[in-house]
Every structure is written in structure tokens, then in C-alpha cells.
Amino acid sequence: MNATTIQDKTSTLGGSRAGMSSVDLPRLAAALVIWALLLSAPFWLPLVGGYTVLGTRVLIFALVTLGLNLLLGFTGGLSFGHAAYFGLGAYGTGLMLKFVTASTPLAILVGVLVGGLAATLLGPITVRRKGIYFAMITIAIGQMFYFIAVRWNSLTGGEDGLTGFARTNVHFGGWTLDLHNPTNFYYFTLFFFAIGCFVVWMVLRSPLGHTFVAIRENPKRLRFLGLPIGVYIWIAFAISGFVAALAGSLYALLNNFTSPEDMNWILSGDFVIICVLGGMRTFWGPLVGSVIYVVVQDYLSSITVNWMSFIGAIFVLSVLFFPWGLLGFFQGRFKK
Amino acid sequence: MELLLFNIFNGLIIGIFYALMALGLSLILGLNGIINFSHGGFLALGGYIAYSLSPVIGFWGALIVSPFIVGLLGLVVERILIRPLYSRDPLFSLLLTFGLAMIMEDLIRTFWGANGLPFNVPAALSHPLSQTYFFVTGYRVFLVVLALLAIGSLFALLRYTRIGVRIRAGNADLETVSALGINIYRLRAINFGVGILFAGLAGVLAAGRLGLTPTMGASLIMPSFVAIIVGGVGSLLGSLLGGIIIGVAAGIVTTYYPAASDVVIYVIMAVVLVVRPRGLLGQEGLLE
Incomplete structure (x- = not known):
């Protein structure tokens, strides 16, 4: 395998390789700035007209799209159904808190397992097809969960959504974390976002991650090399499913509510456009896209009833003029 | 028994809508290589335009004029928004039509x-045709007949006209068709327009049966995707079959477990995906 070209590609996308003599300074600086901004967000958000919950929502959307981007941007799998795993995580957590346990960590664990395992089990069906066919199948399978959530009234509350649960405080030995405080919940979410970032980053710099990028770039060649492409896409699908379920679980805790809209294909489309807006081939693209998307949607829905048209226009315009997203656009600028 | 018949008949009609929509989607998917998410929007538009036109030119006029207006709109959309995306990753056309x-x-x-x-249909069409089977109204029979006529003429168009042959040839190998001197941009534009025309027609018919809501298209599009997958990508007959199968199946299940x-x-x-991944009548390896 022509390893160097593949590694060159990922090092411009994911992060520099460990053990290399030169550290990619601009990239390191960017990461430090991003983390500093995220850690201090509750302090500066009110100053720029935001509020803490908005920051938490950005983090949750960034987490799910970070996972999705591993499949979409790095492996080249066009999934349009990730809201299903997001929603399964949300319902798993909500139902656990409502009926089984009062423990938030346990509810999160169950939510992540429900959504992640669903993605893992359904992966083999979807990865048998490629390209737009793959996209259609992921949408349709995702929509199946949506209709189950709508129709299974007695369990899920149907179209009105699942209510009657609330996040509880977390206890570590003698110390209690008060999650009802929005700022504390922001940091709670940030902690999971950091885990998600770490996992995706580790995957991307591992041989597995290089294989993902290679599959995106030249699947035929890898098949000739004897690699079971379907299995690798399945792994990417499963990882992104687990990450999406974690984000969904946090989303249910944030709102103390979840509805079938959290697993609708419209939301899946939103996830994809977030990746595209920020830059599909970049590590931080999903975070940038989430900031744009969440802030714009929050602002638009407060000033106009026609916010859907504006969001739709963002889709159309970004596809026509910014296909490689904001970060991709700037990277292209700097390279030239 | 009567309830089962009623639900099967209902399912058949819903299946016809799915099929009309799936056929248009399938046409566009085949030659233009696009999953047209906005198909549902065009369908709804067809219904609403007919609603606004029918006081002026009557139901029959609206039934004919509205699909063509929608089809023309489709041509405009194709020219301005979709054409720049043909050479790009399919992801982008997906997102564009989604927006x-x-x-x-x-x-x-x-x-x-x-x-x-x-959306009121003429009184002549809304009578039940049979005393025993109250659900067989004129409109429903009319709907089935008209849809079958439209589908039949689409197949005839593809089979017997020059443009139809070119569309089918383009589905098989667009590059060769282009090399033979055929303007594939015009071909794809026409193909897109025909697909949208079917969405508009389905919209007018659905308006008379299901009423008009802004989300009527969005709720019909997902089953149409399923119809295409079940029937097999790349096969128009498959899409037709898939639509009717899932419509009738949903009708039967409604009777026993709504x-x-x-x-x-x-x-x-x-x-179907597990047993026969390419779909009932699909070709192996298409669009991959």
C-alpha cells in the first residue's frame, strides 16, 4: 500500500502523527484556542448575547456531527439517517430515567448502548450498497425508528414526545455535581464532547483511520489489495452510531424531553449540512458548522416565522458556493 | 371481510400514489443521478396550484394544467440549481434538493x-358505485384508472419514442449516448421535467383523496423511497410494483394491527435488503 500518500492526506486533515520530528504548530495552536474558548464559554457567552444552554446545544450537535463526519467526511459513507441513532440514545436515556433508575450516568450508558448497538446491528444491511443507494437505505432505516416512536404511544408518548423524566445530580463518593445548574451541565456535556473528540482523533491517527480515508479516496484499489471494505465501513458506521447515541442521550438530558422529531430524517439532513457547512474533510469542521447552524437557527426562529426557508437557502447556497465548508475554504486559501 | 377488502382497496390507492411518486423519483435517480428530496415539495405544489386554479378553470382544467405548470417549474429548477451539480459528488445534489x-x-x-x-372533486365522481361496497367511490376508481393510464403512457413513451429510447440508453451508459452526439444536458432536463410532471399529477390526485397540507409531500416521499428500494433501483417496473406492494401491505396490516x-x-x-439486496427487479451494481 502506498502508505505515505495516505498518511500525508490524513496529517493535513486529522492531526500530526506521534513520533514525527516536527509538530504541526498552527494546528496545535488552533486546537488550544478552540479548547480555551470551549472551556471559558459560560463566561463569555452572555457578553456576546448568547446563553449557556445555547453553548450546550452547540456542543451536542458538534458531538453527533463529529461522529457522523468520521463516516461521511473521512470514510465517504453518505449516511442520511444518523438522527435515528441520536434519537435512540435520547429515548433510551429518557425511558431509563422515567421507568427504571434515577441515576444519570446509568441512563446515559443505556442510551449509548441502545443507539450504538442499533447502528452496529443495522450496519451490515446498509454497507452492502454504496453511494446514493447507501444514502437511501440509511434514510429509510432511520425513518423506521421514527414511526416506531410515533406509533408506540404507550411507551414513547407518541407524537407529543416523551416527558416525565429529568436529569438527576451525579454523586462521586461524598461529592455531588448539581446538574440542574446550566453551567454545570455545560461542563458535563463538554466532558463527554472531549471524550468523543479523543476517540475520533485516536481513530483518525490510527491505521484504522488511515484505512477509512483510503476507502474514501480509492475503494477499488483497496478491494484489490484484499481489504474487506464493507467491514471497515461498518466499523465507521458503528463508531459514529455510538457517538451519535451519546449526543442524543445528552440532548434528552438537556431538554428533559425527547420527541420523534429527534429521530426524523429532517434532523439527519441537518447533521449532514452541519458537516458540510464546517468542512467535511476537517477535524474541527463539525464544531464550526454546529456553531453556525445552532446560532443561526436560534436567531432566525426568534425573528421570523419563515426561518425554514432561510435554513433551506443555507443548504442551497452552501452547496453551490461553499461545497468544502468554511474550514475547507480557508485551508484551500492558505495552501495556495 | 368487508373491512379487509376496504383496507386493501385503500392500500392500493395509497400504493398508486407511492408508485406515481416512485416512478418520477426513479426516472430522475436513473438518468440525472439525483435523489430528489424536493419531489414531495413539487407534489404538494401540484395539489395547491390545482386548488387555486380549479375555481377558474374547473377541476378538469386544473387536473391537466397544474402538472404541466409544476413540470415547467421543475425544468427551471433543473436548469438553474441542479445542472451545476452533475459532475460533483452525489452528496451535494442530495443536500441541495433537501434544502x-x-x-x-x-x-x-x-x-x-x-x-x-x-379540495373538492366534481359531484359526478364522489358517488359510491356499489351499494354493498360503499368504499368504491367514483373518484377512487377514476384515480386508479387515470394513474394507470399515466403510467402506461410513460412506459409507452420510454418504449416507442425516440426520446424515450435515448433516456433508457442514457440510463445504461450516459457517456456513450453523449459520444453518439446526443445533447445529454437537454435529455436530462427533459427527463427531470417528466419526473416532476408525475409528481404534480400525483399531487392533484392526492389532493382530491387526502386533502391539502403543506407536509403532504414530505409524508409521501419516504414510502416512495422504500418503494424504489423494494422494487429495485434502476427498474421502473420495480418502482411501480414496489409502490403497490407496500401500499397494499400497509392496507392489510391496518385491518389487523393499525x-x-x-x-x-x-x-x-x-x-428485501437482507434476502435480495438489489431489490425485486433491480440490476446489480447500479449507482454504486
Whole structure:
């Protein structure tokens, strides 16, 4: 395998390789700035007209799209159904808190397992097809969960959504974390976002991650090399499913509510456009896209009833003029 | 027994809508290589335009004129928005039509209101045709006949006209068709217009049967995807068959276990994908 070209590609996308003599300074600086901004967000958000919950929502959307981007941007799998795993995580957590346990960590664990395992089990069906066919199948399978959530009234509350649960405080030995405080919940979410970032980053710099990028770039060649492409896409699908379920679980805790809209294909489309807006081939693209998307949607829905048209226009315009997203656009600028 | 018959008949009619929509989607998917998410938007637009036209030119006029207006609109959309994307990753056309669908739904809501509107069909069509089987109204029979006529003429068009032959040839190998001196941009534009025309027709027919709501297209598009997957990508006959199968299956399940009627079509799809991944009549390796 022509390893160097593949590694060159990922090092411009994911992060520099460990053990290399030169550290990619601009990239390191960017990461430090991003983390500093995220850690201090509750302090500066009110100053720029935001509020803490908005920051938490950005983090949750960034987490799910970070996972999705591993499949979409790095492996080249066009999934349009990730809201299903997001929603399964949300319902798993909500139902656990409502009926089984009062423990938030346990509810999160169950939510992540429900959504992640669903993605893992359904992966083999979807990865048998490629390209737009793959996209259609992921949408349709995702929509199946949506209709189950709508129709299974007695369990899920149907179209009105699942209510009657609330996040509880977390206890570590003698110390209690008060999650009802929005700022504390922001940091709670940030902690999971950091885990998600770490996992995706580790995957991307591992041989597995290089294989993902290679599959995106030249699947035929890898098949000739004897690699079971379907299995690798399945792994990417499963990882992104687990990450999406974690984000969904946090989303249910944030709102103390979840509805079938959290697993609708419209939301899946939103996830994809977030990746595209920020830059599909970049590590931080999903975070940038989430900031744009969440802030714009929050602002638009407060000033106009026609916010859907504006969001739709963002889709159309970004596809026509910014296909490689904001970060991709700037990277292209700097390279030239 | 009567209830079962009623639900099967209902399912058949819903299946016809799925099939009309799936055929248009399938045409566009084949030659233009695009999953047209905005298909549902065009369908709804067809219904709403017919609603606004029918006081002026009557039901029959609206039935004919509205699909063509929508088809022309489709041509404009294809020329301005879709054409630049042919050479790019399919992801982008997917996102573009997705955004377009949102805009169309929102505009419909702005112009015609968020609440459902009734679309009246001529009195001559709304009588039950049979005393025993109350559900066989003239409109439903008319709907089935008209849809079958439209589908029949589409197949005839593809089979016997020069443009139809070119469309089918383009499905098989667009590059060769282009090399033979055929303007494939015009061909794809025409193909897109025909697909949208079918969406518009389905919209007018659906308006008379299901009423008008801004989300009517969005709720029909997902089963149409399922119909295409079940029938097999690349086969128009498959899309027709898939639409009718899932419609009737949903109808039968409604009789015995109504809560599962939405889910059953996805179960059918999952089974087909496991047993026969290319779909009932699909070709292997298409669009991959």
C-alpha cells in the first residue's frame, strides 16, 4: 500500500502523527484556542448575547456531527439517517430515567448502548450498497425508528414526545455535581464532547483511520489489495452510531424531553449540512458548522416565522458556493 | 371481510400514489443521478396550484394544467440549481434538493396557510358505485384508472419514442449516448421535467383523496423511497410494483394491527435488503 500518500492526506486533515520530528504548530495552536474558548464559554457567552444552554446545544450537535463526519467526511459513507441513532440514545436515556433508575450516568450508558448497538446491528444491511443507494437505505432505516416512536404511544408518548423524566445530580463518593445548574451541565456535556473528540482523533491517527480515508479516496484499489471494505465501513458506521447515541442521550438530558422529531430524517439532513457547512474533510469542521447552524437557527426562529426557508437557502447556497465548508475554504486559501 | 377488502382497496390507492411518486423519483435517480428530496415539495405544489386554479378553470382544467405548470417549474429548477451539480459528488445534489424541499414547504405554508385545505372533486365522481361496497367511490376508481393510464403512457413513451429510447440508453451508459452526439444536458432536463410532471399529477390526485397540507409531500416521499428500494433501483417496473406492494401491505396490516401500518413497509424493505439486496427487479451494481 502506498502508505505515505495516505498518511500525508490524513496529517493535513486529522492531526500530526506521534513520533514525527516536527509538530504541526498552527494546528496545535488552533486546537488550544478552540479548547480555551470551549472551556471559558459560560463566561463569555452572555457578553456576546448568547446563553449557556445555547453553548450546550452547540456542543451536542458538534458531538453527533463529529461522529457522523468520521463516516461521511473521512470514510465517504453518505449516511442520511444518523438522527435515528441520536434519537435512540435520547429515548433510551429518557425511558431509563422515567421507568427504571434515577441515576444519570446509568441512563446515559443505556442510551449509548441502545443507539450504538442499533447502528452496529443495522450496519451490515446498509454497507452492502454504496453511494446514493447507501444514502437511501440509511434514510429509510432511520425513518423506521421514527414511526416506531410515533406509533408506540404507550411507551414513547407518541407524537407529543416523551416527558416525565429529568436529569438527576451525579454523586462521586461524598461529592455531588448539581446538574440542574446550566453551567454545570455545560461542563458535563463538554466532558463527554472531549471524550468523543479523543476517540475520533485516536481513530483518525490510527491505521484504522488511515484505512477509512483510503476507502474514501480509492475503494477499488483497496478491494484489490484484499481489504474487506464493507467491514471497515461498518466499523465507521458503528463508531459514529455510538457517538451519535451519546449526543442524543445528552440532548434528552438537556431538554428533559425527547420527541420523534429527534429521530426524523429532517434532523439527519441537518447533521449532514452541519458537516458540510464546517468542512467535511476537517477535524474541527463539525464544531464550526454546529456553531453556525445552532446560532443561526436560534436567531432566525426568534425573528421570523419563515426561518425554514432561510435554513433551506443555507443548504442551497452552501452547496453551490461553499461545497468544502468554511474550514475547507480557508485551508484551500492558505495552501495556495 | 368487508373491512379487509376496504383496507386493501385503500392500500392500493395509497400504493398508486407511492408508485406515481416512485416512478418520477426513479426516472430522475436513473438518468440525472439525483435523489430528489424536493419531489414531495413539487407534489404538494401540484395539489395547491390545482386548488387555486380549479375555481377558474374547473377541476378538469386544473387536473391537466397544474402538472404541466409544476413540470415547467421543475425544468427551471433543473436548469438553474441542479445542472451545476452533475459532475460533483452525489452528496451535494442530495443536500441541495433537501434544502429546496424545506424552502418549498415553507413557501406553501406562507402562501396557502399551515392548516389543511379541502379540495373538492366534481359531484359526478364522489358517488359510491356499489351499494354493498360503499368504499368504491367514483373518484377512487377514476384515480386508479387515470394513474394507470399515466403510467402506461410513460412506459409507452420510454418504449416507442425516440426520446424515450435515448433516456433508457442514457440510463445504461450516459457517456456513450453523449459520444453518439446526443445533447445529454437537454435529455436530462427533459427527463427531470417528466419526473416532476408525475409528481404534480400525483399531487392533484392526492389532493382530491387526502386533502391539502403543506407536509403532504414530505409524508409521501419516504414510502416512495422504500418503494424504489423494494422494487429495485434502476427498474421502473420495480418502482411501480414496489409502490403497490407496500401500499397494499400497509392496507392489510391496518385491518389487523393499525399501529404497525407505518412500520410494516420498513420491515418489508429490511427483509428485501437482507434476502435480495438489489431489490425485486433491480440490476446489480447500479449507482454504486
